[in-house]
C-alpha cells in the first residue's frame with residue numbers, strides 16, 4: 057500500500073476548508089479531490105458533474121449532512137460515493153480503523169450497482185469494500201465483515217449482522233448514506249432503518265438521497281440528519 061505524504065493530506069484538508077460553497081463548479085477537476093479519486097473518475101470517463109453532483113459534493117466534502125432529491129438517472133451515486141471516499145481518505149482511514157462508511161440501498165440489484173461504481177471509481181484507493189445483501193450464509197459474510205471499511209447493504213441483512221455478529225463494530229463509523237430513501241420507506245424498512253441508526257454513533261455524517269420528496273422522507277431526515285444542506289434538483293420547465 058502506498059504511503060501517503062502528510063503534506064499531501066494537509067494541503068488537501070486546507071483546500072477543502074478553502075472551498076467556496078457559493079461558486080458553482082462544473083468539473084470534478086474543480087473540486088479539491090485526492091489523487092486516487094481524481095484518477096478513478098477520469099479512468100471511468102467522468103469529467104463534467106451533473107447538477108446534483110455539483111450542488112451536493114462540495115457541502116458533503118466539508119462534512120455537512122445532505123438531504124438530496126433528484127430524479128432517477130441524475131447521478132446521485134457519485135454525489136455520495138465521492139464524498140465517502142474523500143472523507144475517509146482525508147482521515148487516512150486504514151483497515152485497522154474498521155467500518156468507516158455504511159451505504160444503505162433498498163434492493164439487492166441497486167446495492168450491486170452502487171458497489172460496481174464504487175469498485176470502478178475507488179479502484180486506486182486502498183479501502184476494503186463489501187456487499188452485504190444476503191444470498192450467502194450469514195457465517196460466510198460474518199467472517200469478512202470485520203475487515204471492511206465501506207459496506208453497501210440492504211437494510212434487513214445489515215440489521216441481522218448488527219444484531220448477531222459480535223465482531224462487527226460500528227463505533228468508529230464516520231458516514232451513513234441512505235440511497236433511494238423513498239423506496240426504502242415504501243418497501244416497509246422504516247423499523248429496520250430506525251434500528252440500524254440506533255446501532256451507529258450519533259456523531260457522524262449522514263447523506264440521504266431520494267428520487268421524490270415525500271412526507272416519510274422528510275420525517276426520516278428530521279430524525280437522522282443534523283442541520284442538513286437541502287439539495288433538490290428539478291427539471292427545467
Ligand code: ADP
Nearest residue numbers: 102103104105106127128129130131132133134
Ligand atoms: P441516479 O442514482 O440518480 O438514478 P446514477 O448515479 O445511477 O443516477 O447515474 C445514472 C447514469 O449517469 C449512470 O449511467 C452514470 O454512469 C451516469 N453518470 C453519473 N454521473 C455522471 C457524470 N458526471 N458524467 C457522465 N455520466 C454520469
Ligand code: MG
Nearest residue numbers: 129132133235
Ligand atoms: Mg441511484
